[in-house]
Amino acid sequence: DAGITQSPRHKVTETGTPVTLRCHQTENHRYMYWYRQDPGHGLRLIHYSYGVKDTDKGEVSDGYSVSRSKTEDFLLTLESATSSQTSVYFCAISEIRGSNYGYTFGSGTRLTVV
């Protein structure tokens, strides 16, 4: 088990406020990802990281920033939350298990922007 913890699990915030979501992993994986899940859109990549202080944008990065100052922590920040950012956010790590490689996901953060 990759030991991925997301916090908080649920958050309600007001439009225009900053919000930071945290992803913590315990197994020193290099690659970490933030996805959002929305009905009709599936899972879409927001940002990913390939090492400490090394990050890149995904397909829906507008309005989001990320930071990775330690291998184990990957933070997602909504600088000024909007209602369109109401979603379920998943963090993932990339790992190889046997002959397979793929993502292991955290349990998700449900964010509501009112």
Added chain:
Amino acid sequence: DQQVKQNSPSLSVQEGRISILNCDYTNSMFDYFLWYKKYPAEGPTFLISISSIKDKNEDGRFTVFLNKSAKHLSLHIVPSQPGDSAVYFCAASARTGNQFYFGTGTSLTVIP
């Protein structure tokens, strides 16, 4: 533009019968494919994978078929069980790339 598509948002199947979930992709560089299963309020969990060097991979009740010429893959669940009721996502990646691209998901309901 959606590179991985699951055109059936939902599927209902009787317990014991076969469930077939379909997925299409557009990027010919994709050479590795995954299926994930997701229960409500949980993160997606890995189910089965297939590499483009194969056209079939089996794991217990789950089989994934890959048709590279049609850019199509399918997941077969036989026999279907009520516990299989979940949302299923297919995902694709190029081994030279850094990310997986996901479909929109198919919600499977297995009726007892």
